[in-house]
Amino acid sequence: xxxxxxxxxxxxxxxxxxxxxxxxxxxxxxxxxxxxxxxxxxxxxxxxxxxxxxxxxxxxxxxxxxxxxxxxxxxxxxxxxxxxxxxxxxxxxxxxxxxxxxxxxxxxxxxxxxxxxxxxxxxxxxxxxxxxxxxxxxxxxxxxxxxxxxxxxxxxxxxxxxxxxxxxxxxxxxxxxxxxxxxxxxxxxxxxxxxxxxxxxxxxxxxxxxxxxxxxxxxxxxxxxxxxxxxxxxxxxxxxxxxxxxxxxxxxxxxxxxxxxxxxxxxxxxxxxxxxxxxxxxxxxxxxxxxxxxxxxxxxxxxxxxxxxxxxxxxxxxxxxxxxxxxxxxxxxxxxxxxxxxxxxxxx
Amino acid sequence: xxxxxxxxxxxxxxxxxxxxxxxxxxxxxxxxxxxxxxxxxxxxxxxxxxxxxxxxxxxxxxxxxxxxxxxxxxxxxxxxxxxxxxxxxxxxxxxxxxxxxxxxxxxxxxxxxxxxxxxxxxxxxxxxxxxxxxxxxxxxxxxxxxxxxxxxxxxxxxxxxxxxxxxxxxxxxxxxxxxxxxxxxxxxxxxxxxxxxxxxxxxxxxxxxxxxxx
Amino acid sequence: xxxxxxxxxxxxxxxxxxxxxxxxxxxxxxxxxxxxxxxxxxxxxxxxxxxxxxxxxxxxxxxxxxxxxxxxxxxxxxxxxxxxxxxxxxxxxxxxxxxxxxxxxxxxxxxxxxxxxxxxxxxxxxxxxxxxxxxxxxxxxxxxxxxxxxxxxxxxxxxxxxxxxxxxxxxxxxxxxxxxxxxxxxxxxxxxxxxxxxxxxxxxxxxxxxxxxxxxxxxxxxxxxxxxxxxxxxx
Numbered sequence: 001x002x003x004x005x006x007x008x009x010x011x012x013x014x015x016x017x018x019x020x021x022x023x024x025x026x027x028x029x030x031x032x033x034x035x036x037x038x039x040x041x042x043x044x045x046x047x048x049x050x051x052x053x054x055x056x057x058x059x060x061x062x063x064x065x066x067x068x069x070x071x072x073x074x075x076x077x078x079x080x081x082x083x084x085x086x087x088x089x090x091x092x093x094x095x096x097x098x099x100x101x102x103x104x105x106x107x108x109x110x111x112x113x114x115x116x117x118x119x120x121x122x123x124x125x126x127x128x129x130x131x132x133x134x135x136x137x138x139x140x141x142x143x144x145x146x147x148x149x150x151x152x153x154x155x156x157x158x159x160x161x162x163x164x165x166x167x168x169x170x171x172x173x174x175x176x177x178x179x180x181x182x183x184x185x186x187x188x189x190x191x192x193x194x195x196x197x198x199x200x201x202x203x204x205x206x207x208x209x210x211x212x213x214x215x216x217x218x219x220x221x222x223x224x225x226x227x228x229x230x231x232x233x234x235x236x237x238x239x240x241x242x243x244x245x246x247x248x249x250x251x252x253x254x255x256x257x258x259x260x261x262x263x264x265x266x267x268x269x270x271x272x273x274x275x276x277x278x279x280x281x282x283x284x285x286x287x288x289x290x291x292x293x294x295x296x297x298x299x300x301x302x303x304x305x306x307x308x309x310x311x312x313x314x315x316x317x318x319x320x321x322x323x324x325x326x327x328x329x330x331x332x333x334x335x336x337x338x339x340x341x342x343x344x345x346x347x348x
Numbered sequence: 349x350x351x352x353x354x355x356x357x358x359x360x361x362x363x364x365x366x367x368x369x370x371x372x373x374x375x376x377x378x379x380x381x382x383x384x385x386x387x388x389x390x391x392x393x394x395x396x397x398x399x400x401x402x403x404x405x406x407x408x409x410x411x412x413x414x415x416x417x418x419x420x421x422x423x424x425x426x427x428x429x430x431x432x433x434x435x436x437x438x439x440x441x442x443x444x445x446x447x448x449x450x451x452x453x454x455x456x457x458x459x460x461x462x463x464x465x466x467x468x469x470x471x472x473x474x475x476x477x478x479x480x481x482x483x484x485x486x487x488x489x490x491x492x493x494x495x496x497x498x499x500x501x502x503x504x505x506x507x508x509x510x511x512x513x514x515x516x517x518x519x520x521x522x523x524x525x526x527x528x529x530x531x532x533x534x535x536x537x538x539x540x541x542x543x544x545x546x547x548x549x550x551x552x553x554x555x556x557x558x559x560x561x562x
Numbered sequence: 563x564x565x566x567x568x569x570x571x572x573x574x575x576x577x578x579x580x581x582x583x584x585x586x587x588x589x590x591x592x593x594x595x596x597x598x599x600x601x602x603x604x605x606x607x608x609x610x611x612x613x614x615x616x617x618x619x620x621x622x623x624x625x626x627x628x629x630x631x632x633x634x635x636x637x638x639x640x641x642x643x644x645x646x647x648x649x650x651x652x653x654x655x656x657x658x659x660x661x662x663x664x665x666x667x668x669x670x671x672x673x674x675x676x677x678x679x680x681x682x683x684x685x686x687x688x689x690x691x692x693x694x695x696x697x698x699x700x701x702x703x704x705x706x707x708x709x710x711x712x713x714x715x716x717x718x719x720x721x722x723x724x725x726x727x728x729x730x731x732x733x734x735x736x737x738x739x740x741x742x743x744x745x746x747x748x749x750x751x752x753x754x755x756x757x758x759x760x761x762x763x764x765x766x767x768x769x770x771x772x773x774x775x776x777x778x779x780x781x782x783x784x785x786x787x788x789x790x791x792x793x794x795x796x797x
Contacts, residue, residue, distance in 0.1 A: 049689060051685070051688065051689055072691045072692065072693045073691065074691075075688070075689055075690060075691035076690070076691030077691075080686065080689035080690060082682060082685060082686055082689070083682070084680075084682045085682075085686070086680070086682040086683045086684075086685060086686025086687070086689075087683070087686070088683065088687065088700075088701060088704075088705075089683070089705060089779070089781045089782050090704040090705055090778075090779030090781050090782045091779070091781065092781070099687075099690050100690050100691060103690065103691055103692060103696070132779070132780060132781030133781060134781055134784070145686075148690070158689075404719075404764075404767070405760060405764065407719060407723070408719055408722070408723055408759070408760040408763035408764060408767075409723070409756055409759070409760045410723045410724070410726045410737075410740070410756060410759050410760075411723070412726055412727070412737070412740050413726070413740050413752060413753070413755060413756030413759065414756070416740060416743075416744050416749070416752045416756075417749065417752060417753055417756060420565055420749050420753075491631070492630075492631075492634065495631055495634045495635050496634050498635060498637075499634060499635060499636065499637045499638065502637040502638075502639045502640060503638075503639055503727075505639065506639075506730060506741075506744075507744070512637070512640075513637070513639055513640075515640075516637070516639050516640045516642075516643040517643075519643055519647065520643040520646060520647065523647060524647075525644070525647055525648075528640055528643045528644050528647065529644070531637070531640050532636065532637060532640040532641065532644065535635065535636075535637045535640060536632075536635045536636060539631075539634070539635030540635065543631060543635075
């Protein structure tokens with residue numbers, strides 16, 4: 001879909017922003033470019049829609065060299081979202097979203113109705129259509145920026161640090177919505193961030209860039225956490241990567257003990273008459289399920305399960321089926337043993 | 349041209365000397381008036397809109413008219429240089445009040461808050477924190493006022509007191525280019541020199557703005 | 563003050579307003595507007611395209627930055643005298659002097675207006691696929707309009723006030739009242755002339771303020787913010 005072949009970008013002042021980059025961005029997936037500032041990730045992104053032109057090498061988009069295409073037409077076929085949204089302050093929200101349809105010469109009615117649909121799709125009320133960007137909060141502006149990038153239905157989207165200017169709570173919310181949107185749309189996305197947590201949360205593939213425009217590692221988020229290619233990547237990925245990696249593994253193959261199996265703890269699991277866990281008790285002292293541990297299903301991650309074992313008074317997480325009925329328990333020793341058998345780790 | 353300069357240089361120098369005084373005196377008077385007025389408009393925001401209107405209206409009055417009308421108001425002689433000085437001072441105040449307010453408004457609120465918190469009293473805050481930070485904006489306005497004054501003084505020549513402007517009326521009457529070109533060149537040079545002096549003063553007053561220039 | 567009553571009498575005299583009276587206020591007003599209009603039209607036709615080019619490309623920026631100060635330093639009276647000697651008495655010297663006066667504020671404000679546009683907005687506009695011309699006309703100019711308009715208003719104010727010098731080289735306009743009044747020591751006529759010039763400047767400024775309100779988007783002028791307070795619903 002998007003292919004970099006031996007791409008180098010040297011700026012007039014001599015700095016090499018991107019050095020001999022060869023990279024394939026898989027179709028329909030999110031590829032995250034992550035790295036410290038000055039690593040060439042944004043320059044690489046901007047070479048896809050020819051906002052920056054490569055000094056040597058080739059960037060192919062859908063099989064065609066970007067340098068052989070008219071820049072404006074190329075860009076109209078690629079959604080573009082940047083950090084501060086960059087909305088046109090003199091145009092209303094609906095007209096901002098319809099920017100590319102207008103440029104493509106759609107009739108006004110069609111462009112606007114498409115824009116209104118997208119406004120709803122990114123979670124903003126229709127009443128916002130007539131507002132100006134200055135009347136929106138940063139997070140709202142960023143939603144409009146995403147809607148604008150989607151307006152003409154491009155198969156590809158370039159997204160540059162879209163959530164770094166909003167607070168942590170809003171950021172988490174926007175990230176979740178972004179993933180939900182991508183599940184529906186299946187675009188080929190190049191996503192730039194300096195935040196490794198965002199990278200492993202959003203990326204199907206993560207490309208870690210090193211200062212000076214070198215590619216340090218390209219892998220799935222889980223592989224990146226499991227097996228950093230070198231010290232730079234290990235350092236960049238940071239501490240706790242063992243724990244964070246558990247977030248990518250489902251608890252579906254985790255072996256459990258029967259609920260009534262004997263335990264070397266005085267705490268007893270209280271079940272209601274249908275077998276749903278109510279809490280833990282010991283010598284008349286009770287702890288509800290919410291305050292002491294909790295329950296998980298096979299759709300939860302190993303990280304969630306491990307966390308439950310640490311907060312449960314009995315050191316045990318309780319698995320429930322789709323009716324909420326307890327059907328097994330697991331302690332941290334069992335989780336540790338399960339990870340030891342990890343086929344990915346064994347392969348390396 | 350050279351012939352003209354040879355024979356008339358004493359007259360030209362006298363005109364230049366008068367020009368410098370007529371242009372600079374109003375800048376100093378204007379600054380002295382604009383600083384307190386601007387400070388008041390900064391402290392009491394309701395003063396600002398009416399001051400802005402008054403200064404715009406004053407600016408719309410043609411300089412020639414002000415030069416002519418002032419003797420009637422001040423009771424001075426038509427040929428009294430005081431008319432020019434007062435008229436140009438009025439323009440300077442009109443321009444600088446706005447600049448002083450903008451300059452004081454350019455001080456980040458966090459800085460004034462911090463300075464108040466470490467114990468500056470209002471006067472110390474003004475003199476040692478707010479004014480120094482406002483210097484670049486105020487001096488930018490002062491540059492505009494000085495340069496326009498240099499150009500405006502010439503208009504006084506229509507009344508007989510206009511420094512280098514006398515060279516223009518002289519040249520026009522005699523259909524002679526040399527004095528006119530001399531006047532224009534000296535006037536522009538004077539403006540540039542005074543402008544550079546203010547830029548120099550700003551560099552001395554705001555050493556911190558030079559850091560990072562390199 | 564007797565001068566004031568004389569001024570009032572001058573301004574109120576019916577004969578002064580009759581269009582047929584060649585020395586009347588109406589005739590002088592039309593002359594004054596003519597000089598102002600021609601000079602502003604020429605200055606705009608020169609300064610705004612040049613300012614747009616410099617502001618958009620960032621090339622030759624020193625011209626725009628220095629034009630303001632250099633232009634202000636040129637004495638209008640000297641320029642006027644120079645051109646009169648070169649081409650003779652007539653409309654040309656007056657227009658040349660006024661055009662030279664009007665170009666710096668127009669050029670500087672056009673440049674400053676484009677400079678004030680957020681780089682991210684321009685980047686986003688280009689990234690959506692606008693061509694350079696579209697980036698300039700659909701993004702930069704609409705956002706720069708408030709500053710550009712203030713430059714036009716500033717230039718108009720200066721040209722209206724300075725067009726009085728036309729009378730010095732035997733042309734008309736409100737300057738006639740100043741020059742003629744001065745010659746015969748008729749201060750009432752001088753003051754009336756000054757009042758008329760200031761009034762014209764204010765009326766034109768108000769008209770331009772109205773134009774500005776019409777052409778500047780509420781999203782840029784900030785009026786949108788005061789019209790409706792945004793509700794903080796969701797992020």
